[in-house]
Amino acid sequence: MKDLLHWFDILGVIVFAISGTLMAHKKHMDGFGVIVLASVTAIGGGTVRDLILDVPVFWVQDNSYLYAILIAAFFCILWLRHKHYFPLRFLLIADAIGLAFFNIMGVQKALSLGVPMLAAVVMGTMTGVFGGLIRDVMCREIPLVLKGELYATTCIIGGSLCCLLWSLGLDAVFCMLLGGATTLILRLMAIRWHWHLTVFKT
């Protein structure tokens, strides 16, 4: 179980590191700072989560996360140097996968620490959303999360489902898989069909 959580976290870190590197390339940024951007995107959400939950920050004592970022960014850079091009859609999909992984990891970590469900859903959304948010702010983009497309909403739905199943006493791994899959599928559908949630106008 603990191993599985570890791999979920590593996977989330890898896709967000890639999304940070892609964004840096798209915005014509360069230099080793690209890896700074990749790192902040990859560990920003989880770091904020761990600080707020007051548990040791996940990447400090365990080097595997930092290695994962370096390796992911390295291969991504290599690929970009040879192709000089990447389909913009990749950035969105990488972001969606990272979103789903981190959302569900955040919910799970909060629940296992006895945080109330409402705060656990917020914690999950925050973990999922913050890495990309910091990435977008640093690159002076309007954060994806504020653009009206279904984004934070997918985290809230997936996270709530995970909490609900958990409260019914179901197996934690099962709750996480279902909650994560729901988040990912909803987000991919939102990308595919440009689902918008309009709260301001009828």
Added chain:
Amino acid sequence: MKDLLHWFDILGVIVFAISGTLMAHKKHMDGFGVIVLASVTAIGGGTVRDLILDVPVFWVQDNSYLYAILIAAFFCILWLRHKHYFPLRFLLIADAIGLAFFNIMGVQKALSLGVPMLAAVVMGTMTGVFGGLIRDVMCREIPLVLKGELYATTCIIGGSLCCLLWSLGLDAVFCMLLGGATTLILRLMAIRWHWHLTVFKT
């Protein structure tokens, strides 16, 4: 006493949640991300304060803050949907009230934890200023706090007054009310008469 502090915090959270929602509307943002912006504005300052003071983050174990944000944002959205318009001044006034509440809550919490007065004033200013700062950065506005109008200064004056009275042994609630009122009135006067503090030119 503890109840009063709780209600002060809730009120600060509500007005900042409204100011976040209004800003999102003004910047033509949409979707559930609006509530993300409202939340970050509302709990950003206090979260940073609690992390630095190393006390449990105020909204994690107590759901009332999150409910307050949801309800405030909900009614604000409802209002905006029907009026399609809001006087810009409302955003400034909501921000001023949040500033005063959060400033004085930050000072009070720091003092009660034995933080030196100078740091307590900084902590109050930070609590008051950070929510709006994050809101403005996320919306790619120049932060209000850097615009030259009397803003951070009102927090520093109100917070210092609160500390001074507290050090004289006066009742904590009285110190807070006077410090908070000073902050709010100074800020409102600065908005009304466009008071500027120029530090760079004579």
Added chain:
Amino acid sequence: MKDLLHWFDILGVIVFAISGTLMAHKKHMDGFGVIVLASVTAIGGGTVRDLILDVPVFWVQDNSYLYAILIAAFFCILWLRHKHYFPLRFLLIADAIGLAFFNIMGVQKALSLGVPMLAAVVMGTMTGVFGGLIRDVMCREIPLVLKGELYATTCIIGGSLCCLLWSLGLDAVFCMLLGGATTLILRLMAIRWHWHLTVFKT
């Protein structure tokens, strides 16, 4: 030893406070918010470091840091009021010195807490880079660290050298001086000869 670390920290705080004030002047910002910007630049990096390392935040119980910021910003403002002008190069050099000091302080603090070397280097880079990053984001500049010039790289090289010497059992002060000097000299040379690190194109 502890005294020396304290003075290193104070010096880093002073130069970053100056760099924050200079940036505010350059961007035609004004008012007491300038000191907010100076403070965030000066203590932002170290605050994030201390939060992640889960040690008490360095400026809360020790007023000397806040006084250092106020005095540095005050004299910098005084100078700018009389000269109405400053060579842009000063901003870059102040930033370089702050970068070197904070980098090495971060590495040292992490190592002394038993953090693995890789994470210690990251912690140093983060301490050095974050103050300026927050400054640039608040001023809506593209962060220096993402601009392709040798920046984060100098921290990584200086920090790795410091770690290496430390692991050989050399005196901590010696490791820090050598690591810090390496960071500073590399960064100054990068500014002087516009050294770029290109990772995306050959």
